[in-house]
Structure formats: structure tokens, C-alpha cells
Amino acid sequence: MKGTLLLIAMMLVLPVTMIGCATTGELEKVQADQKMLDAKVEQAVQDAQAAKAAADAAKAKADDATARADNAIKAAEEKERIADEKAKKADAAFQKSMRK
């Protein structure tokens, strides 16, 4: 009976020990994989951040160009309006000067 119990105990302990050994190896591998993955993720995040920064910079540049174009259009319109106003003012003064 004792012998049977010992056998059963040994049969239980051995596989558990063996399982434990297998888990440690796997864990190391997983850990190594994870490390690599982490590095990759880090790289990807960095790449994404760099891409976003580049996109943001490009957008800012485009926004700046648009704003500058808008300003240029506004300035041209303003210049035209001032020229028109000047011409109208000059014309009004002329018409007044044509009275007796």
C-alpha cells in the first residue's frame, strides 16, 4: 500500500516537476519574444509619432501656406478696394469741380 502510494506520489511529482521545467524555458522564450515585440512596438510607436509629427508639420506648413494665400488674397482685395475707393473719391471730386 505504501509502495503504491509512493508510486502514485512519484508519478504526480515527476510530471509536475517536469512541467515546471518546461514552463521556465517557455517563459524565457516568451520573455525574449516579448522583449523583441516591445522593441518593435516601441519602434512602431516612434515611427508613428515621427510620421504624425511629419504629417503635423506638413499640415502646419499647408495651413501656413493657405493662411498666407488667404492673407495675400485679402491684401490684394484690400489694395483693389483702396484703389477703387481712391478712384471713386477722385471721380467724385472731379464731378464736383465741374459745377459752375
Next chain:
Amino acid sequence: MCRFADLSLSAGCFRLIALWLCILSLQGCAALQSVPGKSALAPGHLAAGIERNDFSVAKGDDVIGRLAVVRLEKGDTLPDIARHFGLGITALSAANPGVDVWVPEAGKPVILPLSFILPDAPRRGIVVNVATMRLFQYKGDGKSLAVSTYPVGVGTKERPTPTGPTRVYRKAARPTWHVPASIAEDHRKKGDPLPAEVPPGPENPLGEYALYLSKPGYLIHGTNKPASIGLKATNGCMRLYPENIEVLFNDTPVNTPVAIVNQPYLIGQRNGVLYLEVHTPLEDSGAPELEKMYEKLRAIEKKAGRPLDWKKIREVQTEARGIPVPIFKLRQGSEQEVANPLEVEHPDKLSGRPEIPDLKLDAWYVLAADVRNEIDARRIAAIINHQGPPIPARVLAKNDDYRVLAGPFADIGEARDAVKRLKIDLEIDGILIDPVRK
């Protein structure tokens, strides 16, 4: 077989005729819709001149003259072009929207609106349409009718030209201007008091000739401010270019009937084509006159039994370019009679253009403006040049600045007088410049 051949031959003929008719009708459409401004002549084939004032009136017709086109040259102003071609400045500007009056672009073609619909008034004596700022003088022996037409300056909004029938009751060459109390008061307020009477001469606003009307205080006269022709600038009188009043004066006997009308919307026909000419109406007269125009057009549509192109009518009304525009064929085939604008040569010298004497070192000058923009400087100089009596002015470039220099003046008195006129008339503070060499 023979029958088949005959049939195909006649069908072919029929198709040919149909095609020919189709092409003809398309050409008609093009003529009727011709845009004023496109010349009938190719470049290099320009007409030497065009009739400006004297026209015969065909029986049953209401439209006289022809549109023309001229290409501007450097230094031209619209008032100079207007005077040379017998037009008023408002009429020329309205026909050429967007063209700078004083500094127009050289090489640009401008339309000369030398076609007119006669006002809806009896065709005798003198008829003045204040809305179009044009005078018509009818001459005829009963068999044929001729008309001479001239642009006029009319009354301001505050002192409009009165409409209605009147007549010439007196004529005077080299008239004296008896200054009305209201005008004397206006001048006194401006700091420019006038004498009770202004004798004949360059200071006299009546110019060299005057026709006194039976309506007291109103005259048809010349001017010492030719650039004012085609403007609402008078105290109710009608003024003409000096060269036009001379002809009218010599051609008009005392007692000639004069009808003064206000017709901004003119409808008339020539060679079976109905035309519409729209001018910007004078203040407060637009709505009733517009209603009259629509009433007339509806009556024409009813009589013709065909619909008018109301979209086109509204376009002509909105644009108000003062040009007779063909809007309806009263009879078939008549559309081919619509003439394209004639392209005329730019004259070597524009008649009446202000002369600018050469610079003299022993003369007085007035610095009228010192500006950064060349266009502004040229505009100021042109406006000063077109004062009446004229004040010569030119633009001198100095580094990045442009100076407008009025003169030369023979003495300090003349120069001071110019400073005063620039201040009173144009609100310009001129600076006296004494001679370099005395």
C-alpha cells in the same frame, strides 16, 4: 426604277434646301445676338472715321447711327475719347464698364456708343433727353428727316433740368453770365465769391454761345468745362461742347420748339428689328418709366402674336449700358440688317484734348501731389488737366515717388490762382514752386 431615281433626286434637293435654310437661319441668330464690342472688320482694316453727329432718319425708323470700337493708346483718358467722338463721359463709361476713366489700359478696345434710339417725342425742333444726356435737333423739308445729335451736361440732383415743352426765345453770342443769387451764395460759402456778372471769356461758364429758353433762367449753352459734358453738373441748364454749341447756335432760329423729356428706357425699331436702349435712370424717375417700358413691350408682344425674349430684356435692363440692343424680329429676315460695330482708327490727335506746354525753368509751378503709386499720380494729373479753364499738369517720376506738377505759370499770380482753384475745386493742397532761373 425611273420613279425611284426621281424621288431620291427630289429628296436630295429638299435636303439641300433644308440645309441651306438651316444655315441661313443660324446666321440670322448670330447677327441678332451679336455682342456689341466684336468688330466686323479684321485688324488692320480700320475705318478712318465714323459719323458722330449728323444722321438721316429713314421713314418708320427710330434708331440712328452705328456702334464703333477704338483701341486706346497710352495717355488716353475716357473724357478725351468722349469729346473726340461726340459722346458724353457717362455714356462712354456706361458702355465700357470697368474701364478706368482717367488711366485706362493702353491697347484696350472701347465701345463708342454712337447709335441712338430717338426719344419718344414729336420730331421737330430740339428734343433733349435728360436721362440719356443727349440733344436731338431735327431738320427736314417734309420729304426727308435729318437729325443732328450732341451730348449735353444736365442739372444736378439738387437742381435738376426741368422737363416739358419750351422754346428758344433769345440767342446770344459771347453771352454775359448774370450770376443767380443761389449760385452766388454757394460760391460765397466755398470761399470763392463771384462777381454779379461774368463777362465773356475763359472764366465764363456759358462759353461762347447761349440759347435762352422761354422757361425763365434756363439756357442751352456752351461751357468752359468741356469735361463736364455728359455729367449731372449744371444748375438746370443744358451745356454742350464748345464745338457743338457753335453749330447748334448757328442752326437754331429764335422760336424753335424745345421738348425736354426724361426717357431712360427707349424702344425703337430699324429695318424690322426691335431695339431696347437702357440708361441708368435719374433719381426718383426709374420705377414709373420702367413700368411704361414693360407696358409698351407687352403691347408689342400682343400685336406680334409671338413671345418676346423677356430674359434678354431683363439683362439689357440690368446692364443699362446705353446701347441699343436688338431684342426682337418684327418681321422675318430682318435680323440680317443688324450691323456689327465698326472698328475705327485711333486718331493721331484727339480733338479738344488738353494741351500740356513744355517745362520751362523760368516759370512758376505748383506741386499738387507726391504719391507712391503711378496710377494715382496719373489720375490726379489727368483730373487737373481737365479742369475748366484747364490747368496743365504732368507726372514726374522721382525715385519711388511720383510727383504731380501743375504749370508752367507765367507769374506768381497765376500760380497762386491755381493753388486756390486746386484747393476749392479738388481739395488739393498745392505747394508753390518758384522759378529755377529768374
